[in-house]
Amino acid sequence: MTTYLAAEANPTHNTGAIRLYDAAAFAAMRHVCQLTARCLDSLVPMIQPGVTTDAIDRAVTEFALANGAVSATLNYRGYTKSVCTSINHVVCHGIPNDKPLRDGDIVNIDVTLIVDGFHGDASRMYLVGNVKRAAERLCEVTYRSLLLGIEEVKPGKHVGDIGAAIQAYAEGERCSVVRDFCGHGVGKLFHDAPNILHYGRYGEGAEMRPGMIFTIEPMINLGRPHVKLLGDGWTAVTRDRSLSAQYEHTVGVTENGVEVFTRSPGGFETPGLSLDLSA
Ligand code: MF3
Numbered sequence: 001m002t003t004y005l006a007a008e009a010n011p012t013h014n015t016g017a018i019r020l021y022d023a024a025a026f027a028a029m030r031h032v033c034q035l036t037a038r039c040l041d042s043l044v045p046m047i048q049p050g051v052t053t054d055a056i057d058r059a060v061t062e063f064a065l066a067n068g069a070v071s072a073t074l075n076y077r078g079y080t081k082s083v084c085t086s087i088n089h090v091v092c093h094g095i096p097n098d099k100p101l102r103d104g105d106i107v108n109i110d111v112t113l114i115v116d117g118f119h120g121d122a123s124r125m126y127l128v129g130n131v132k133r134a135a136e137r138l139c140e141v142t143y144r145s146l147l148l149g150i151e152e153v154k155p156g157k158h159v160g161d162i163g164a165a166i167q168a169y170a171e172g173e174r175c176s177v178v179r180d181f182c183g184h185g186v187g188k189l190f191h192d193a194p195n196i197l198h199y200g201r202y203g204e205g206a207e208m209r210p211g212m213i214f215t216i217e218p219m220i221n222l223g224r225p226h227v228k229l230l231g232d233g234w235t236a237v238t239r240d241r242s243l244s245a246q247y248e249h250t251v252g253v254t255e256n257g258v259e260v261f262t263r264s265p266g267g268f269e270t271p272g273l274s275l276d277l278s279a
């Protein structure tokens with residue numbers, strides 16, 4: 001059974017109930033999510049061969065400071081950086097370090113900022129120098145799968161419809177969907193109910209209602225879907241070392257459909273990709 005509650009109630013932990021946010025909260029989410037998207041936009045020029053992921057982490061820390069925000073990942077469950085940087089076969093939660101990016105890498109940069117207690121969570125793939133066609137195609141499939149997931153968001157539909165649409169498309173493109181991580185309710189909490197699976201069947205999961213806010217963040221692999229966790233307790237990699245990609249948006253359910261809060265203000269939704277979305 002699904003429980004829904006007004007988001008003003010019980011804000012401190014994930015009780016499994018789905019929060020429904022009011023218009024003021026939607027306005028606050030618009031603000032923090034646009035800041036998060038602007039942060040991701042600001043990184044575009046620096047993502048070049050030779051730059052370290054620590055330098056990206058510093059840039060995000062400084063962006064947050066300069067804009068009256070804090071990073072939600074800093075000191076989150078023992079995580080010590082402002083950003084996750086997941087390169088090539090790293091699926092998610094890659095930890096910034098002093099190693100430089102290399103020509104041909106694909107890197108997911110995932111930023112969550114907090115302003116006035118509201119969380120904006122978004123990530124994109126960045127292409128480093130000249131990337132192989134297979135890697136580029138994986139990024140394209142992953143972004144298109146996110147868009148197809150977003151298209152399912154509407155009151156009366158089920159959260160499982162999102163995963164069903166993503167899985168059908170990604171597997172049709174001979175890619176696989178990671179099962180071990182999912183999207184999540186977000187807003188006053190970083191990770192809240194409901195879980196948003198990126199696979200499954202139509203009609204499964206909670207019914208969507210206006211006021212729900214959650215992320216959609218499919219992780220798509222060129223090879224098999226299985227992941228393993230490295231010894232640092234965070235870094236998730238593909239077991240078969242195949243390439244993995246991810247894009248993430250924070251979205252809200254409106255009376256008629258969906259509002260995408262984390263759209264790139266600068267037109268950098270898919271930096272480095274030339275996507276024809278009419279195709
Ligand atoms: N931003 C990630 C997400 O999309 C979570 C990162 S938690 C961290 O949910 F601790 F690894 F940073």
Ligand code: CO
Nearest residue numbers: 121215217248
């Ligand atoms: Co997220």
Ligand code: CO
Nearest residue numbers: 110121122248
């Ligand atoms: Co994220």
